[in-house]
Amino acid sequence: xxxxxxxxxxxxxxxxxxxxxxxxxxxxxxxxxxxxxxxxxxxxxxxxxxxxxxxxxxxxxxxxxxxxxxxxxxxxxxxxxxxxxxxxxxxxxxxxxxxxxxxxxxxxxxxxxxxxxxxxxxxxxxxxxxxxxxxxxxxxxxxxxxxxxxxxxxxxxxxxxxxxxxxxxxxxxxxxxxxxxxxxxxxxxxxxxxxxxxxxxxxxxxxxxxxxxxxxxxxxxxxxxxxxxxxxxxxxxxxxxxxxxxxxxxxxxxxxxxxxxxxxxxxxxxxxxxxxxxxxxxxxxxxxxxxxxxxxxxxxxxxxxxxxxxxxxxxxxxxxxxxxxxxxxxxxxxxxxxxxxxxxxxxxxxxxxxxxxxxxxxxxxxxxxxxxxxxxxxxxxxxxxxxxxxxxxxxxxxxxxxxxxxxxxxxxxxxxxxxxxxxxxxxxxxxxxxxxxxxxxxxxxxxxxxxxxxxxxxxx
Amino acid sequence: xxxxxxxxxxxxxxxxxxxxxxxxxxxxxxxxxxxxxxxxxxxxxxxxxxxxxxxxxxxxxxxxxxxxxxxxxxxxxxxxxxxxxxxxxxxxxxxxxxxxxxxxxxxxxxxxxxxxxxxxxxxxxxxxxxxxxxxxxxxxxxxxxxxxxxxxxxxxxxxxxxxxxxxxxxxxxxxxxxxxxxxxxxxxxxxxxxxxxxxxxxxxxxxxxxxxxxxxxxxxxxxxxxxxxxxxxxxxxxxxxxxxxxxxxxxxxxxxxxxxxxxxxxxxxxxxxxxxxxxxxxxxxxxxxxxxxxxxxxxxxxxxxxxxxxxxxxxxxxxxxxxxxxxxxxxxxxxxxxxxxxxxxxxxxxxxxxxxxxxxxxxxxxxxxxxxxxxxxxxxxxxxxxxxxxxxxxxxxxxxxxxxxxxxxxxxxxxxxxxxxxxxxxxxxxxxxxxxxxxxxxxxxxxxxxxxxxxxxxxx
Numbered sequence: 001x002x003x004x005x006x007x008x009x010x011x012x013x014x015x016x017x018x019x020x021x022x023x024x025x026x027x028x029x030x031x032x033x034x035x036x037x038x039x040x041x042x043x044x045x046x047x048x049x050x051x052x053x054x055x056x057x058x059x060x061x062x063x064x065x066x067x068x069x070x071x072x073x074x075x076x077x078x079x080x081x082x083x084x085x086x087x088x089x090x091x092x093x094x095x096x097x098x099x100x101x102x103x104x105x106x107x108x109x110x111x112x113x114x115x116x117x118x119x120x121x122x123x124x125x126x127x128x129x130x131x132x133x134x135x136x137x138x139x140x141x142x143x144x145x146x147x148x149x150x151x152x153x154x155x156x157x158x159x160x161x162x163x164x165x166x167x168x169x170x171x172x173x174x175x176x177x178x179x180x181x182x183x184x185x186x187x188x189x190x191x192x193x194x195x196x197x198x199x200x201x202x203x204x205x206x207x208x209x210x211x212x213x214x215x216x217x218x219x220x221x222x223x224x225x226x227x228x229x230x231x232x233x234x235x236x237x238x239x240x241x242x243x244x245x246x247x248x249x250x251x252x253x254x255x256x257x258x259x260x261x262x263x264x265x266x267x268x269x270x271x272x273x274x275x276x277x278x279x280x281x282x283x284x285x286x287x288x289x290x291x292x293x294x295x296x297x298x299x300x301x302x303x304x305x306x307x308x309x310x311x312x313x314x315x316x317x318x319x320x321x322x323x324x325x326x327x328x329x330x331x332x333x334x335x336x337x338x339x340x341x342x343x344x345x346x347x348x349x350x351x352x353x354x355x356x357x358x359x360x361x362x363x364x365x366x367x368x369x370x371x372x373x374x375x376x377x378x379x380x381x382x383x384x385x386x387x388x389x390x391x392x393x394x395x396x397x398x399x400x401x402x403x404x405x406x407x408x409x410x411x412x413x414x415x416x417x418x419x420x421x422x423x424x425x426x427x428x429x430x431x432x433x434x435x436x437x438x439x440x441x442x443x444x445x446x447x448x449x450x451x452x453x454x455x456x457x458x459x460x
Numbered sequence: 461x462x463x464x465x466x467x468x469x470x471x472x473x474x475x476x477x478x479x480x481x482x483x484x485x486x487x488x489x490x491x492x493x494x495x496x497x498x499x500x501x502x503x504x505x506x507x508x509x510x511x512x513x514x515x516x517x518x519x520x521x522x523x524x525x526x527x528x529x530x531x532x533x534x535x536x537x538x539x540x541x542x543x544x545x546x547x548x549x550x551x552x553x554x555x556x557x558x559x560x561x562x563x564x565x566x567x568x569x570x571x572x573x574x575x576x577x578x579x580x581x582x583x584x585x586x587x588x589x590x591x592x593x594x595x596x597x598x599x600x601x602x603x604x605x606x607x608x609x610x611x612x613x614x615x616x617x618x619x620x621x622x623x624x625x626x627x628x629x630x631x632x633x634x635x636x637x638x639x640x641x642x643x644x645x646x647x648x649x650x651x652x653x654x655x656x657x658x659x660x661x662x663x664x665x666x667x668x669x670x671x672x673x674x675x676x677x678x679x680x681x682x683x684x685x686x687x688x689x690x691x692x693x694x695x696x697x698x699x700x701x702x703x704x705x706x707x708x709x710x711x712x713x714x715x716x717x718x719x720x721x722x723x724x725x726x727x728x729x730x731x732x733x734x735x736x737x738x739x740x741x742x743x744x745x746x747x748x749x750x751x752x753x754x755x756x757x758x759x760x761x762x763x764x765x766x767x768x769x770x771x772x773x774x775x776x777x778x779x780x781x782x783x784x785x786x787x788x789x790x791x792x793x794x795x796x797x798x799x800x801x802x803x804x805x806x807x808x809x810x811x812x813x814x815x816x817x818x819x820x821x822x823x824x825x826x827x828x829x830x831x832x833x834x835x836x837x838x839x840x841x842x843x844x845x846x847x848x849x850x851x852x853x854x855x856x857x858x859x860x861x862x863x864x865x866x867x868x869x870x871x872x873x874x875x876x877x878x879x880x881x882x883x884x885x886x887x888x889x890x891x892x893x894x895x896x897x898x899x900x901x902x903x904x905x906x907x908x909x910x911x912x913x914x915x916x917x918x919x920x
Contacts, residue, residue, distance in 0.1 A: 003497055008490045009694065017484060024477060028664065030468045034766050035775035037463055067527030067665065068693030074682050100692065103682035198694060204488065205527065205665040205696030222534050222563035232560065233528030234469065234658060236665030236696070306494050315495035 002356045003315045006199075007151055007179060007292055007347035013201030016246035020203055023238035031237065032226070041237055048237075048244035055247045056193060057185040058210045064227040065206055065240045069178045069196025070100040072207035075219070075230060076174055076192045077104040080143045083216030084172070088140025094128045094147065094157070095119040095335035098176055101145050102331070119335075125284040126155035126336045134165040144173045148180040152319050152332040152345060153283030154292035156180070160188030172215050179289060181208075182250045183258055191215045197243035200250050201350065205236045206243040250350065257350050258290035264348060264357045265293045275365045280441055282338045292347040294319070296333070298438060299407045300342030300371045308367045309344075314360055319343045320402065320430070328429045329402075339437035340430055341403040342368070375407060392421040398452065402430035406438050409456060413444065416458050421447065424454040462816045463775045466659075467611055467639060467752055467807035473661030476706035480663055483698035491697065492686070501697055508697075508704035515707045516653060517645040518670045524687040525666055525700045529638045529656025530560040532667035535679070535690060536634055536652045537564045540603045543676030544632070548600025552631075554588045554607065554617070555579040555795035561605050561636055562791070579795075585744040586615035586796045594625040601631045608640040612779050612792040612805060613743030614752035616640070620648030632675050639749060641668075642710045643718055651675045657703035660710050661810065665696045666703040710810065717810050718750035724808060724817045725753045735825045740901055742798045752807040754779070756793070758898065759867045760802030760831045768827045769804075774820055779803045780862065780890070788889045789862075799897035800890055801863040802828070835867060852881040858912065862890035866898050869916060873904065876918050881907065884914040 003011065012020075027044045029037035046060075053060040066072040081089060091105045105117040118136045120128050128146065137144065144166050149156045159175055166173040172191035180186065182200030186193060192215060197206035209230065211217050217230075224232030250257075265288075273279050278298035297305065302320025309316055319330030320343040329340035348357070393412050397405035405426040412422055424435060435454045439446035447455030463471065472480075487504045489497035506520075513520040526532040541549060551565045565577040578596045580588050588606065597604065604626050609616045619635055626633040632651035640646065642660030646653060652675060657666035669690065671677050677690075684692030710717075725748075733739050738758035757765065762780025769776055779790030780803040789800035808817070853872050857865040865886040872882055884895060895914045899906035907915030 001496065003489075003495075005489075005493065005495070005497075008493060009488060012484055012488050020484070021481070024472055024480070024663070028469060028472050028658070029463075029465075029775075033465065033468060033775070033777060034763070035465070035770040036461065037465075037775055067531070067696070070684065070693030071527070074692065100682065100684070103684065103692075107682040196694065198488070203484075203696070203698070204694055205699055207693075222560065222567040224530065224560070224563065232534065232563075233530035233667075234656065234664055236527070236663070236699070238663065239665055239696070239699070303494070310495040315489075315493070315497055317493060 001313050002360065004346045004348055005315050005317050006349040007345065008317055009198050010201040010349050012203060013246040013249055015249035016202050016242040019245035020238050020242035023241035027237040027241055044241050045237055048241045051244040051248050052208060055185065055251055056208065056210050058212065062212055063208060063210045064230045065235060066209050066231050067205055067207065067236065069194060069207040072194035072209040073100040073176060074104050076194050076209045077143065078220040079217045079230065080172055080174060080192055080215065082218035082220055084142035087142050090138050090141040091117045092133065092136045092141055092144040093117060093119055094122060096122050096126055096150050096332045097145060097147055098151055098178065101176055122335050124336055124338060126150050126153045126332065127284060128157055128162065130158055130161040130165045133162045137169045137171055141171050144171050146173060146175055148175055148177040148186050149289045150332060151179045152330055153294045154289040155284040156287045156289065159186055159190065163188035163190050182247065183254050183290065200247055202243035202246040203239040205239045253350065261291040261348050261352065264352065264354055265291060267357060268293050268346060268361065271361050272364065275361060276368050280339045282336065294343065294345045296339040297342030297368050298339065299375065299403050299410065300368055301403050302341065302343050304371050305342055305344065305367065308371055312363045312367060317345045319345065329433055334433050339434055339441065341406060341434045375403065391416050392423065394423045394425065397424055397426045399427065401428050402434060405431045406434050409435065409438065413458050418458050418460065420458050422456045424456065425452055426454060427452045461773050462820065464806045464808055465775050465777050466809040467805065468777055469658045470661040470809050472663060473706040473709055475709035476662050476702040479705035480698050480702035483701035487697040487701055504701050505697055508701045511704040511708050512668060515645065515711055516668065516670050518672065522672055523668060523670045524690045525695060526669050526691050527665055527667065527696065529654060529667040532654035532669040533560040533636060534564050536654050536669045537603060538680040539677045539690065540632055540634060540652055540675065542678035542680055544602035548602050550598050550601040551577045552593065552596045552601055552604040553577060553579055554582060556582050556586055556610050556792045557605060557607055558611055558636055558638065582795050584796055584798065586610050586613045586792065587744060588617055588622065590618055590621040590625045593622045597629040597631055603634060604631050605634045605636065608635055608637040608646050609749045610792060611639045612790055613754045614749040615744040616747045616749065619646055619650065623648035623650050642707065643714050643750065660707055662703035662706040663699040665699045713810065721808050721812065722750040724812065724814055725751060727817060728753050728806060731821050732824065735821060736828050740799045742796065754803065754805045756799040757802030757828050758799065759835065759863050759870065760828055761835065761863050762801065762803050764831050765802055765804065765827065768831055772823045772827060774823065777805045779805065789893055794893050799901065800893045801866060835863065851876050852883065854883045854885065857884060857886045859887065861888050862894060865891045866894050869895065869898065873918055878918050878920065880918050882916045884916065885912055886914060887912045
């Protein structure tokens, strides 16, 4: 069984396992108590905080432990926004942030007084530019947020440069380092930083929130004395101990492991397009996380692809619309403007063997071919004369979900002459992304959308 | 080493240890994922929810897991209040609720539009009466909260009767069952229920929130799909599995263990006042938790007592002001109007041996005597004539902390004739509770307080 989805949750690192086991025996008491068991718990908590702070690159009293990375993001954003209430309530985020950041931003909009969120666009690799960030900052901007690296496509963001832009504007920057903290500290002058232990091989139930001294911060929600008043409730000390110990352990292995996994990911990046026709590998090929690669396969539906890979003993995830309960494609892929259908994210856990990657490359082409072969839903096809007199076709894919509209488009494009048009009727959300992406991949002209009607002109 | 503070945090139950270990191997993946590891995690999560729901006495889809009991209380109160926003924002709580309930109530007052909290008084045993609750409910009451049993003195509250009163008024009742859920389900028609796994021997990092079908509930904070949209963030599945398994295990042992511990606690309740002079045992002697007993020792400061008991290998906690960072006595003892100085809470973990309790009873009298002996701060003492011409004394204990004001009062009461008065000058917060409590214990008349001046009339 090859688990290739460490970006969702990494298997528990052996050091985390050991530390957790030890801390279950030593660290179950309340660290706020004065008796022996409490003092012992306090020592464990203090040591864990020092270890984590060293890995983050902050002072121990700047760091608190939270119940999850999402909690750290929510508490960090809420506290930073409240701390700067007098400045304003405008929030700047990248369009490809984790949903916890986007949801926390948008909660401000609905729950408070006229707050607004600006989503900074990304380029086709998924990266923001410092200039775009600078342009988004306003006099009433209370907080800017930027991930250290993207969780779906692995692209590393220019955090240090954006931090500089924010510093110049006097706006604090919150960096969501969930995907990268195991690989190394986040450079640059960030103001707040969040992370999640189960992403680096630590246990579930532990997030980190670091708030630099001098950053205005007003914890929200009911008062509680624990974790500097920033995280209410009895802490999960055994898991915190395991999180800190495993962070130190993965950091010690990070340079070697990153170099090794980078080679494996490069192999996937290079070989998949050679082995599988009609594939787009997305994300920055160089400025990227070492262990993560994402590609999309035309004419394939993500859910079936995931099931077939699972049957072949590979666990991966997908940003395709058809694998999500909302039937909308990943907001990351949408913001990048890249193909979303047949999307596969491979994120290799530490220790992944090269042979497992080779087996994946062996299995993938057959799996994709089989899924493509079985797809072929019937559609109504009508010939008519185009507005410019050129031969044209209309493909009615209304009510059909991804990847059917693109499949039907591809089937008929050869039936119109070069210069001719195909109009695809589709009410599938994914079509807005995938029809233009298909045009770009196949060298045709995308003529735009009018309601549920997509115009494509054959060029080759 | 005898750990007698299970009401703070219980040592991990062996079943929790085993289940956690197993779930660390089986349940680290994301239960929302479609591949094998995700499906396995989902099965574990579903089974844990069914187990926990059965123990709570609710439907599995009425129960979500939270990162702590405090989180469950905060999320439960916030969601219930938001769900009844149109009715009003008045909250009724007992005066002896856990701080998480009181803080969440008071957050409403400060953060929102004119919400108000009514704290229902308790009797000298710490119990509320359904009539008082009924009187506190108003047309704009959005939520009532009542603990199943008090965490400091063990008194069991009349939840079923209060639930009936709330039902009649159409007000939902949230029951904080943190201290009692391991002993049995909460009877009566509660609307919401919260609990905390580490109180019953489960791991830290898991709380429960049950919301009955039909109760209006609007989750607050940023949107997230997990746990029915009520608890954002990646769940702590191994701990959840261990929490559910240990809840089932402690329930299976509960009847026998409760009977056994009840005998040990009765022994403490009976013997401590015989062995130690000037002690008040507080809380209801019958309607109480099986494992918990609290008493207060005159002329002793709680922190020194705790340290001395710790040196004698007993871990207990205290509601005395001197053991708290705020220098105010426990709000529970204050609401009950009982002595707070020299306060000791003994809460026996499951499996506590009778011999350990006997050793505690052997050790305690000597410890209290030694602490009393070493206490004796100098105070200014002035003789003067009382307003009614009776001999009187003034004891200046300004700037002195608990238990000094009461010690100095006790030292001089014999120096005035019966009918004479002692005026104690004290700016210690605890004196407001402890001087009247001392009067009641010693049969003197408490004449009231004027600023920092407390009047005591000798009667015996």
